[in-house]
Amino acid sequence: MTSYNPEKNFIWIASVIGVLLVFLTPPMTVPDEPAHFINAYAISKGNFFADVQDGQIGVTMPKVYADFINKYGSVIQDKNHRYSFSDYQSESWQKQDMTEVVFYPANRLLNPIGYLISGLGIAFGNIVCLNLNLPYNLFLFGRIFNLGFYILIIYFAIKITPRFKRTMIVTALMPMSIFLAASFSYDAVIIPICFLLFAYVLKLSAFSENIRVTRQDIAVISTIAFFLGGIKQAYLPLLLTLFAIPIRRFGSKKRYIGCIILVLIVALSSFRIPQTINQSVTKNINQPEKEYENLQKDYIISHQDQIPIIIQNTLKEYPLYYLSSYFGTLGWLDTNFPFPFLVLFYLIFISVILFDAYETGQIPIRLKAFSFLAVIISIIGMFTKMYISWTSLPWVMGVGADLVSGIQGRYFIPLTLFGCLLFSNAWFRNLKLLSTLDKFAVYASRYTILIFPLLTLLIILLRFWVG
DSSP: OOSOOHHHHHHHHHHHHHHHHHHHSOTTOSTTHHHHHHHHHHHHTTOOSOEEETTEEEEEEEHHHHHHHHHHHTTTTOTTOOOOHHHHHHHHHSOOOOOOEEEEEOOOOSOGGGGHHHHHHHHHHHHHTGGGOOHHHHHHHHHHHHHHHHHHHHHHHHHHOSSOHHHHHHHHHSHHHHHHHTSSOTHHHHHHHHHHHHHHHHHHHSSOSSOOOOHHHHHHHHHHHHHHHHHOGGGGGGGGGGGGSOGGGGSSHHHHHHHHHHHHHHHHHHHHHHHHHHHHHTTTSOOHHHHHHHHHHHHHHHTGGGHHHHHHHHHHHSHHHHHHHHHOEETTTTEEOOHHHHHHHHHHHHHHHHHHHHHHOOOOHHHHHHHHHHHHHHHHHHHHHHIIIIITSTTTTOTTOSSOOSOOGGGGGGGHHHHHGGGOOGGGGGOHHHHTHHHHHHHHHHHHHHHHHHHHHHHHHHHHTOO
């Protein structure tokens, strides 16, 4: 390793590019951002679960907030719409009447844990903005808090991980990642949480015999489990990698078992408790989507042999889309980079991964096995979830479809580092080709983490502000 400090470089680049994206990305132009903003706003008011009124699920808010959501949400599909700075200035400084309150129907059945950070940002903004606690101002505070969490957690993940630092920083600063970090999306929370889990597992399971699992480690891992269980259960299998940590690192078998039980309880509680409360609150609400979900579940049970075929069909149908939306499909999934940039990024990205794997060399087979198992189970769970909850809807594909709809490349970002471990082998050390990648990987990663975030800014400017 050279004197190059990846975590400090990450902080500078992510902070500058991220803050610019917070302001330059118009409101509601990130996938599902209207729903994310509504949920975060409710959390900021201490309203963690759904309100029900006249048979509808939603939240009570000042009318100016509902107007703000409708105003920006109504133009997200219009590729020709351009935004004006004067409108932004007006949104930030022109006082509005907050006394009129309305009930806004929305999807409030999402787990509130995904909105704790952005909700805290809105609550903070509501305090410091005083009588200028306008929707746009609080919207910016929510985004900034998500970005701050993203930067802080990934900084520590890069610092802690003994290997794959370059891969981590390139992944964290690629267009899709930094775009989500500067938004209300709970991906701004789940991506760094998964990176931190990777860093801890790699630190505690390999490379040093003197490391012991401390109380602080257990507290951090339990916090990771809390967010994993509460935000996206498809990533819960990543906790299986904890079994790769040798028992002797815990000091005793009893302490090892106790720690595992604690993590499992935290993860399952953060998922199950909010789900149970939401189901109780909305049990008398008519939800037609549930009927299609149940029909799809029945179809899967009676056609279990079709599951591998359905996943295989989906992977064959959408490979380019997955590659593009992993790297960076911006806006409301309507803005791609020119194709040559996609090719260039993956050539560099693969080179960086291979060199990091070459530098890492052999890692415990136990860690590889659990990483592989965790990634496979997560992917299967992801496809199964979307097949049941989204593909089953008649206006999407319907019950019994031979493809899975709704999977996006960004869903694979949290799995990246765990998948990279599979390339770490002792025989990599004997490949002369990889040894020649040393300088190339070093300089390619340094330029990549700067050039592609700048290109992200350029694409956002061209898409929403120019022309």
